[in-house]
Amino acid sequence: xxxxxxxxxxxxxxxxxxxxxxxxxxxxxxxxxxxxxxxxxxxxxxxxxxxxxxxxxxxxxxxxxxxxxxxxxxxxxxxxxxxxxxxxxxxxxxxxxxxxxxxxxxxxxxxxxxxxxxxxxxxxxxxxxxxxxxxxxxxxxxxxxxxxxxxxxxxxxxxxxxxxxxxxxxxxxxxxxxxxxxxxxxxxxxxxxxxxxxxxxxxxxxxxxxxxxxxxxxxxxxxxxxxxxxxxxxxxxxxxxxxxxxxxxxxxxxxxxxxxxxxxxxxxxxxxxxxxxxxxxxxxxxxxxxxxxxxxxxxxxxxxxxxxxxxxxxxxxxxxxxxxxxxxxxxxxxxxxxxxxxxxxxxxxxxxxxxxxxxxxxxxxxxxxxxxxxxxxxxxxxxxxxxxxxxxxxxxxxxxxxxxxxxxxxxxx
Amino acid sequence: xxxxxxxxxxxxxxxxxxxxxxxxxxxxxxxxxxxxxxxxxxxxxxxxxxxxxxxxxxxxxxxxxxxxxxxxxxxxxxxxxxxxxxxxxxxxxxxxxxxxxxxxxxxxxxxxxxxxxxxxxxxxxxxxxxxxxxxxxxxxxxxxxxxxxxxxxxxxxxxxxxxxxxxxxxxxxxxxxxxxxxxxxxxxxxxxxxxxxxxxxxxxxxxxxxxxxxxxxxxxxxxxxxxxxxxxxxxxxxxxxxxxxxxxxxxxxxxxxxxxxxxxxxxxxxxxxxxxxxxxxxxxxxxxxxxxxxxxxxxxxxxxxxxxxxxxxxxxxxxxxxxxxxxxxxxxxxxxxxxxxxxxxxxxxxxxxxxxxxxxxxxxxxxxxxxxxxxxxxxxxxxxxxxxxxxxxxxxxxxxxxxxxxxxxxxxxx
Numbered sequence: 001x002x003x004x005x006x007x008x009x010x011x012x013x014x015x016x017x018x019x020x021x022x023x024x025x026x027x028x029x030x031x032x033x034x035x036x037x038x039x040x041x042x043x044x045x046x047x048x049x050x051x052x053x054x055x056x057x058x059x060x061x062x063x064x065x066x067x068x069x070x071x072x073x074x075x076x077x078x079x080x081x082x083x084x085x086x087x088x089x090x091x092x093x094x095x096x097x098x099x100x101x102x103x104x105x106x107x108x109x110x111x112x113x114x115x116x117x118x119x120x121x122x123x124x125x126x127x128x129x130x131x132x133x134x135x136x137x138x139x140x141x142x143x144x145x146x147x148x149x150x151x152x153x154x155x156x157x158x159x160x161x162x163x164x165x166x167x168x169x170x171x172x173x174x175x176x177x178x179x180x181x182x183x184x185x186x187x188x189x190x191x192x193x194x195x196x197x198x199x200x201x202x203x204x205x206x207x208x209x210x211x212x213x214x215x216x217x218x219x220x221x222x223x224x225x226x227x228x229x230x231x232x233x234x235x236x237x238x239x240x241x242x243x244x245x246x247x248x249x250x251x252x253x254x255x256x257x258x259x260x261x262x263x264x265x266x267x268x269x270x271x272x273x274x275x276x277x278x279x280x281x282x283x284x285x286x287x288x289x290x291x292x293x294x295x296x297x298x299x300x301x302x303x304x305x306x307x308x309x310x311x312x313x314x315x316x317x318x319x320x321x322x323x324x325x326x327x328x329x330x331x332x333x334x335x336x337x338x339x340x341x342x343x344x345x346x347x348x349x350x351x352x353x354x355x356x357x358x359x360x361x362x363x364x365x366x367x368x369x370x371x372x373x374x375x376x377x378x379x380x381x382x383x384x385x386x387x388x389x390x391x392x393x394x395x396x397x398x399x400x401x402x403x404x405x406x407x408x409x410x411x412x413x
Numbered sequence: 414x415x416x417x418x419x420x421x422x423x424x425x426x427x428x429x430x431x432x433x434x435x436x437x438x439x440x441x442x443x444x445x446x447x448x449x450x451x452x453x454x455x456x457x458x459x460x461x462x463x464x465x466x467x468x469x470x471x472x473x474x475x476x477x478x479x480x481x482x483x484x485x486x487x488x489x490x491x492x493x494x495x496x497x498x499x500x501x502x503x504x505x506x507x508x509x510x511x512x513x514x515x516x517x518x519x520x521x522x523x524x525x526x527x528x529x530x531x532x533x534x535x536x537x538x539x540x541x542x543x544x545x546x547x548x549x550x551x552x553x554x555x556x557x558x559x560x561x562x563x564x565x566x567x568x569x570x571x572x573x574x575x576x577x578x579x580x581x582x583x584x585x586x587x588x589x590x591x592x593x594x595x596x597x598x599x600x601x602x603x604x605x606x607x608x609x610x611x612x613x614x615x616x617x618x619x620x621x622x623x624x625x626x627x628x629x630x631x632x633x634x635x636x637x638x639x640x641x642x643x644x645x646x647x648x649x650x651x652x653x654x655x656x657x658x659x660x661x662x663x664x665x666x667x668x669x670x671x672x673x674x675x676x677x678x679x680x681x682x683x684x685x686x687x688x689x690x691x692x693x694x695x696x697x698x699x700x701x702x703x704x705x706x707x708x709x710x711x712x713x714x715x716x717x718x719x720x721x722x723x724x725x726x727x728x729x730x731x732x733x734x735x736x737x738x739x740x741x742x743x744x745x746x747x748x749x750x751x752x753x754x755x756x757x758x759x760x761x762x763x764x765x766x767x768x769x770x771x772x773x774x775x776x777x778x779x780x781x782x783x784x785x786x787x788x789x790x791x792x793x794x795x796x797x798x799x800x801x802x803x804x805x806x807x808x809x810x811x812x813x814x815x816x817x818x819x820x821x822x823x824x825x826x827x
Contacts, residue, residue: 106689110672116553117575125611126533126610127537129610130530134457134458137618139618143677146807146808147576148575148807148808152672152807155808158674159674161671162672163671164576164810165583166575166576167572168555180572183594189697211546266596268569270567270570272568274563275483275559276556295595403559407570
């Protein structure tokens, strides 16, 4: 992937379909419409009672009716994360103009990223085990306690029999999944891979996040998600699933499909910090971004936009914004920076949803606005209002995780 | 030309051995580690046995300068196996200049669930009290990856895979690709799976465990035995291994991943997914069915797996299926789920390096539907050119790995 122009079309990986089930909407029309209009998916949590907590906001998926997407016979075996994943994958499949047949199904795969999997089912299972004893455990729940359940159910529902993998590496789960999927397409082990991320907001998980002091409000300030803002005070918990359909440029052209964008480069890295803490300095972030640029064969000034990882956390946002402020290049050459978690919350595998947003942005030649940003940490080219008429040759998707893991993807037209 | 990638170090902790050398001996002796579990109370369950790592003292393996505060049993097992593997590869301590080129890809399973369960039990029995959520700090399996990278000071790529019983194998495949694609020059890869109540309860609830000891390919087999393990190997490009004069255990030749898309917990009886995984791996390795000298089977000893896998092997290898020794080492170290693909990768590589075929132990009565050579009367000496290892999982995930004997010319060209 070192020089996109010179590589043959079988080696170039493109995005030809997107599908999402998100707090901002389901499917590209609703999601894209609300995202670019600057609407928010954050509201008072409705699916469980938050009275006992200091945080009450969440970015929940609403009005999701699995029956619109999934066959009745499979629905009853599926849990929330599997339903969202199968629905998003079906949307991506339809958007890509694909149909699964006996001829192509062995070469269609899914690579899903999930940070925490089915935390609702795991809690339910353990509750029965400890309260009522081993004899009361429900075997029907068992398959869904495993993190690869969502990809497994999705494959059964849609008939994907090729490469099937679940990546779970906290907040880079989706980015790592997409990177792996792109590599598999290039290696020729599959013709189509549906890749992205899915995580859900469960009560137990929400409670754990509050106990780990991850959520807004902190410092006695108002509860809100304000990425890169000096007044940020923690993130807001989110959920959702975003899936992109990857195939080679040769395959897309043969099918007469115009791709949204190309996956031009991947960079991965880490910094040796303690597990569970967000990075305290920009070193690993910068190093990884530069690896991705090098992998794509481009320089900083070739980058028009960065879809940031910032989520309102004190340390994450400071480290990420410092990294971009030292990225090099003259001020007018610096990439536009936008953060989506102000409207989507932090779902940890939200890189899948952000990848869908990037595909739309590249197609629309427009960057969606960043919500919740009033007093930026650094004077970077933040996209406060929708930025229109921008040819996006190259944009970076930032994957940054607590525990010091990074994955940057370079997407472009 | 494809970059050749070799194994230069290995480390493991499992029910039958506390390191890789001992593991090779145990496999040749046919040592069985399936015994009564004392890690937690197994009262009320169908089975009380498993392949538990007994007498695990983390500090026997992990030097005092590495903090293991707030780490789980899984983290400690994985770290111990990693240190052994790096030392074995002559890369411990890891040279400063290699840190940014060294990555880690692990297959995980229950992670810190054993500790998480203690917390959850406490939390349920004292509602409203301030339960110590810090006990969940290492709950998820990616924590083991982060823990190792942090302790060793790595700045290369990190990834964790969770595809149930094929996770360890999948991680090794991905690690190979990270090197092939230039993302890393050295990969620490493998899998870790600790025993946990949830896992134990889950397999008991599904009635897929044998109440006594698993008997792969036996007519009376009644299910699997659960186990735990950490299994780590060091992968690097052949050139750099030769350059630094490293011991070369064998070559990572290829892998294949497929999905049944059939049922969440039962294999497709047509075995299409398993067949395609083996074929994809052969293709990726540039080998044919004639080049495989030993198959390390998934061989869980559930009634359906062993018949299905046997059918799949026949489909891929044709008449030759009857000539290739096939064994399930799960009969000795038990089914270590997320670690099993990696543990059995180590079995495969040890078999190649030391020239033996490990047996299937506990076998008493032949099953007419399982009619291959399962190596049921002890290990054999053999010169192995290439070994194929299967891992099939819940969710219909199938991963097949192929390892080869190292020779200058390449695998199967002796």
